[in-house]
Amino acid sequence: MSKLELFLGLDVGSVSINLVLLDQRYRVLEKLYLRTQGKPIAVLSEGLERLHHTMPAGSTIAGVGVTGSGRELAGAMVDADVIKNEITAHGMAVLQSIPDAQTILEIGGQDSKIILLRNGVVSDFAMNTVCAAGTGSFLDRQAARLNIPIQDFGSMALKSRSPTRIAGRCAVFAESDMIHKQQMGCSLEDIIKGLCEALVRNYLNNVGKGKEILPQIVFQGGVAANEGIRNSFEEALGHPVIVPEHYDVMGAVGAGILAHKAIQRGQATKFRGFHSIRGKFTAKSFSCSGCANLCEIVEFFSDGNIKARWGDRCGKWSAALVNNSQADILA
Amino acid sequence: MTITFPHMGQVYIPVKALFDDLGVPVVVPPPVSNKTLEIGTRIAPEMACLPMKINLGNYIQSMEKGADTIVLTGSCGPCRFGYYGIVEQEILRDQGYHAEIIILDAPGRDPRDLLRKIRKISGNSPWKNIIRAFIQASKIVEQTDKLQGIFLRKRPRELNKGQTDDLQSRFEKQILQCRGSKEVMRLIRSFQVKADGIPERADANPLRIGLVGEIYTLIEPYVNLNIEYKLGYLGAEVHRGITIADWVKTHLSMDRKYKKQRKEKLKKGANYLNLCIGGHAWETIASTVDYADAGMDGVIQILPFGCMPEIVAESIIPSISRNRSLPVMTLTVDELTGEAGYLTRLEAFVDLLSQKKGTVYE
Numbered sequence: 001m002s003k004l005e006l007f008l009g010l011d012v013g014s015v016s017i018n019l020v021l022l023d024q025r026y027r028v029l030e031k032l033y034l035r036t037q038g039k040p041i042a043v044l045s046e047g048l049e050r051l052h053h054t055m056p057a058g059s060t061i062a063g064v065g066v067t068g069s070g071r072e073l074a075g076a077m078v079d080a081d082v083i084k085n086e087i088t089a090h091g092m093a094v095l096q097s098i099p100d101a102q103t104i105l106e107i108g109g110q111d112s113k114i115i116l117l118r119n120g121v122v123s124d125f126a127m128n129t130v131c132a133a134g135t136g137s138f139l140d141r142q143a144a145r146l147n148i149p150i151q152d153f154g155s156m157a158l159k160s161r162s163p164t165r166i167a168g169r170c171a172v173f174a175e176s177d178m179i180h181k182q183q184m185g186c187s188l189e190d191i192i193k194g195l196c197e198a199l200v201r202n203y204l205n206n207v208g209k210g211k212e213i214l215p216q217i218v219f220q221g222g223v224a225a226n227e228g229i230r231n232s233f234e235e236a237l238g239h240p241v242i243v244p245e246h247y248d249v250m251g252a253v254g255a256g257i258l259a260h261k262a263i264q265r266g267q268a269t270k271f272r273g274f275h276s277i278r279g280k281f282t283a284k285s286f287s288c289s290g291c292a293n294l295c296e297i298v299e300f301f302s303d304g305n306i307k308a309r310w311g312d313r314c315g316k317w318s319a320a321l322v323n324n325s326q327a328d329i330l331a
Numbered sequence: 332m333t334i335t336f337p338h339m340g341q342v343y344i345p346v347k348a349l350f351d352d353l354g355v356p357v358v359v360p361p362p363v364s365n366k367t368l369e370i371g372t373r374i375a376p377e378m379a380c381l382p383m384k385i386n387l388g389n390y391i392q393s394m395e396k397g398a399d400t401i402v403l404t405g406s407c408g409p410c411r412f413g414y415y416g417i418v419e420q421e422i423l424r425d426q427g428y429h430a431e432i433i434i435l436d437a438p439g440r441d442p443r444d445l446l447r448k449i450r451k452i453s454g455n456s457p458w459k460n461i462i463r464a465f466i467q468a469s470k471i472v473e474q475t476d477k478l479q480g481i482f483l484r485k486r487p488r489e490l491n492k493g494q495t496d497d498l499q500s501r502f503e504k505q506i507l508q509c510r511g512s513k514e515v516m517r518l519i520r521s522f523q524v525k526a527d528g529i530p531e532r533a534d535a536n537p538l539r540i541g542l543v544g545e546i547y548t549l550i551e552p553y554v555n556l557n558i559e560y561k562l563g564y565l566g567a568e569v570h571r572g573i574t575i576a577d578w579v580k581t582h583l584s585m586d587r588k589y590k591k592q593r594k595e596k597l598k599k600g601a602n603y604l605n606l607c608i609g610g611h612a613w614e615t616i617a618s619t620v621d622y623a624d625a626g627m628d629g630v631i632q633i634l635p636f637g638c639m640p641e642i643v644a645e646s647i648i649p650s651i652s653r654n655r656s657l658p659v660m661t662l663t664v665d666e667l668t669g670e671a672g673y674l675t676r677l678e679a680f681v682d683l684l685s686q687k688k689g690t691v692y693e
Contacts, residue, residue: 069671087679111672121686124658125679127672210649292364313557313670315496 005062006055007263008271009256010078011089011249012040012070015109015136016222018249019047021055022256026096030054031249033222040070041281044077052274064271065089065259067251076300076308078277079270082258089254091115091122094218096257097244102214105233105241106250107203107223109136114208128207136222138171142178142195146188153192157228160193167198174198196228200236215239220247279303288312332356334452335398337386338363340550341479342575344519345471348512352464355454358398359507360389363553367392372666374426381554381635381665382547383415387422394430402452405436410610410640467512469579474519476576478502481526483570486563487537490530496560498526538567538684541622543615544633545641546573554664555633556673562631565681570627572618573611596621603647610640616647623655628684630657636665658683 006029011018014036021030032047055061065082066074067089075083086106094101095117104115112135116124128135143150164186167177174195181191204213217239219230224247233241246253263269285298297317300308309317333356336346343359350357361367363385370391371384390401405416416434423430433452438445453461486495502522509515540562548554549571559569580589600617607613615632622630632648634641645661652659660680662673 069675085675085678085682087675088682122679122683123687125683127676210646292361292366294365314500315493315560 004056004059006059007256007260008051008061008064008078009249009252009254009259010044010064010066010068010074010080011086011251011255012036012044012066012068012074013086013109013251014069014111016248017043017047017068017070018252019044019051020246020249020252020256021051022253022260024260026253026257026260028246028249028253029056031246031252033248036070040073041077041283044074045277045281048078048274048277061269061271061273063256063259063263063269065255065257065262067255072308072310073283073300077281077302079272080259081267081269081271082255082262084255084258086251087113087115087122087125087127089251089258090220091117091125091254092257093250093254094220094244095120097253098216098218098242101216101218101242103211103217105203105208105217105219106221107135107219107229108221111135112203112207112221114211114213116211116213124211126207126209126211138174139199139223139226142175145175146192148188148192151225154196154225154227154229154231156189157193157196157226158231160187160189162190163197164190164194165198166191166194193228193232196226196232197236199229200232204236213237217241219243220250222248224248285311288317290314290316332400332452332454333358333398334400334402335360335390335393336402337389338551339547340552340575341475342550344475344506344515345468345575347507348471348509348515349464349468350452351511352467353453353456353460355452358393358396360393361396363389363551367553368666374422378637379418380411380637382412382551383419384666385551385554386415387419390419390423390430391426391428394428399430400452401430401432403432403434405434410638412610464512467516471512471515471519472576472579474516474523476574478519478523478526479574481523483559483563484568485526485529485531486560487566487568488531488535490532492564494529495526495563498522498529538628538681538688539626540567540569540681540684541618541625541627541630542569542571542633543573543618543622543630544611544644545615545635545638546578546611548633548635548638548664549573550575554635555662556664556668556670558631558633558662558677561674561677562681565678567628567681567684570622572621573614599624603651604644608640608643610638612640612644615641615644616651619648619651619657619659620655623651623657627657628688629680630659631680632659632661634661634663636663658687 005024007022009020009022017034017036017040019032020028023029030051032051034043034047036043064078064080065084066080067084067086071083090104090106094104102117106113111128113125113127115122140150143153164181167173178191178195217237219233219241223229224243230241230243279302282301283298285296288295288297293313295312297309297311299306312318334350335358338360347357347359367385367388371388375384375387403416405413416432420432433448435445435448482495482499489495506518509518542549562569580586581593597613597617599620600613604613604616619630632645648659
C-alpha cells in the first residue's frame with residue numbers, strides 16, 4: 001500500500017491559530033480553530049499534538065506551509081517548507097475551491113482585507129490600515145457588552161425590521177452610538193443589524209475603496225460566520241455572497257496548498273516529524289544597542305538551540321543566523 | 332559657525348564634502364533613528380507631515396553635537412514644505428534653541444539675497460572657491476547616485492545573500508571618515524568597482540518595480556522602512572524616478588538638456604494630469620505612465636500620511652493602472668506605521684507581480 005501523503009497548513013493569527021490537514025486533492029481532512037490567547041507557542045504546540053493523533057494510519061506529512069502574522073515564529077517551530085503572507089495564501093485557497101471567484105472579502109480578528117482575482121491570479125488587494133472597527137475583535141467586544149453569545153449575533157440581526165443607523169467610522173464612536181440608540185428605545189435586533197450595516201459600509205469605504213467588486217464574491221475569515229454581516233454585504237453589493245465551507249481556516253488551507261506546490265516543484269520537505277516539535281520552545285528578547293533605533297530582537301530557541309531571530313530593522317541579527325545555517329549546509 | 336542640515340538619504344555625502352572643501356565646520360546629523368523621530372514628534376504639531384518631524388529631530392541631535400547654524404533649502408511653497416524653514420525656526424525658538432536657520436530659497440525676486448546667504452554659509456570664501464566646491468559637490472551627487480544604482484541592480488541578483496547590504500553598510504561607515512571632495516570621490520569610485528564585482532546568479536531574472544511618490548519618503552530609507560532593501564531581498568529590481576541628482580538638476584542647475592528631458596517626461600502624464608498641483612504629484616503621475624511604457628512589472632507609490640499632493644495623485648493612479656493593466660500599490664507611512672503589516676503588503680505585491688508575469692509561484 002502506498003503511503004498517504006498529507007499536507008499541513010498553519011495560519012497563526014492574532015486572534016486564532018488554525019491548522020488543517022489536506023490530502024493531495026486539497027480536501028480538508030481535519031481542521032482545528034484555536035484561540036491564540038496571546039500564547040502562540042503553547043497553543044500551536046497543543047494544536048499540532050491534537051492533529052497528530054487524528055492522522056489516518058499509514059499517512060505522512062509531505063509538506064508544511066505557514067501563514068498569518070505569526071508565520072515567522074510558526075515557520076521556525078515546525079521547519080516549514082513555505083512561509084507566505086496571508087494575501088497569497090487566501091487567494092490560493094479560493095482559486096483552488098472556487099475558480100471563477102473574482103473578489104474575496106476577508107475579515108479576521110484584527111485585520112480585514114479585500115483581494116481581487118482576475119484570470120486565475122491575484123490582481124489587486126488592500127488591507128485595513130488605520131482602524132480595526134469592523135473586525136472580529138470589535139464584534140466580540142460588542143457581543144460581550146450586549147450580553148449575547150457571539151454565535152447568536154448574526155441570526156439576531158436577521159430578525160430586524162427597521163435597522164437603526166449606527167456611526168461605524170470608529171470603534172469607539174460606534175459603541176457610544178449604540179448605547180445612545182439603546183437609550184432611545186430601539187430594539188436590540190435593530191441595533192445589531194444597524195451595526196452590521198455600519199461595519200459593511202466602513203469596510204467598503206475603507207478597505208474596498210476604489211476596488212471593482214465583481215462576482216463571484218467570496219466572504220471568509222472568522223467573521224463570515226456572522227449571517228448578519230453576510231446579509232448586509234449582499235444588500236450593499238447587490239450580488240449573492242458565497243461563504244465557503246472552510247471559511248474560518250482558508251488561510252491555513254492556502255498555506256497547505258502552497259506547500260504542496262513547493263514540493264511538487266521538487267523541493268524536499270524540511271519537516272522532520274511531529275516528534276521534533278515536542279521540544280521545549282522558548283523565546284527571549286533583548287534590545288540591540290547597535291544604533292539609536294534600539295530594535296527589540298526576539299530570539300527563538302528549541303531545546304536551548306537558537307532557531308531564529310527577528311525584529312531587527314537592519315537585518316544584522318536575522319542575517320547572521322541565515323549565514324550560519326548556510327555555513328552548516330556547506331560544511 | 333558650525334553648520335548642520337537635515338538628512339535626506341545620502342544627501343549628507345555631497346553636502347559634507349562641500350563644507351569640508353570650503354573649510355567650514357559641519358556636523359552631519361546622526362543617522363535617522365527612532366530617537367530622531369521621537370524628538371521630532373514631541374515638538375512638532377501632530378498633523379505636520381513626517382519629514383518635518385524628522386528634520387526637527389536631526390537639528391536637535393546635531394545641536395547636541397555642537398552645531399549652531401542650520402541650512403536648508405526652501406521652495407516657496409509647492410506644498411507644506413515651503414513653510415518648513417519658517418515654522419521649524421519658530422518651533423526651535425519655542426523650545427529654547429537659538430540656532431540660526433538659513434533658508435536657501437530659489438532665486439526669485441531677489442537673487443542677491445540667495446548669493447548673500449551662500450557667501451555667508453561658505454565662511455566668506457572667495458567666489459572662485461565656492462563655485463569650485465559646488466561643482467565638486469554636484470559631481471559627488473552624480474557618482475553617489477550611480478553607486479546607489481549599482482547596489483539596487485545587484486541586490487536581487489547577488490549570488491551570496493547579504494553581500495550587497497554588507498558592502499553598502501561598509502561604505503556608509505567609511506564615507507563619514509572622509510574629508511573633502513577628493514577623498515569622498517576616491518572612496519565612491521573604489522566602492523563602485525567593488526559593487527560591480529559582486530557575483531550574480533546566472534539565472535537571475537528579477538521583477539522590475541518602479542517607485543514613485545513624495546520625494547523625501549522615497550529617498551530617506553528610515554522613513555520608507557528600507558523599501559529598496561526589502562524589495563531587493565524579495566527578488567525585485569527597484570527603479571526610482573526621483574533621485575538626489577534629479578532634484579539638484581531641476582532646482583539648482585542650468586542644465587538645459589536635462590530640463591528639456593524632464594519636460595518631455597512630464598508630458599507623458601498629460602492625459603491624467605497636466606499641471607503642477609504641488610509637491611511631486613505631477614512627477615508621480617508622469618513616472619507611473621513612464622514606468623508602464625518601460626514595461627515595468629509594477630509600481631509602488633509611497634507617501635507620508637496627510638501629504639495632499641500625493642493623495643490627489645493616489646486617486647488618479649487607478650485609471651492609469653486600469654488603462655495600462657499595470658499593478659500599482661500605495662503605501663502611506665507615518666510614525667505609527669507598523670513594520671509587520673508593511674512587509675506583508677510588499678510580499679503580497681511581489682507575489683502578485685510574479686504570478687502575473689507567470690514566473691514560479693514562490
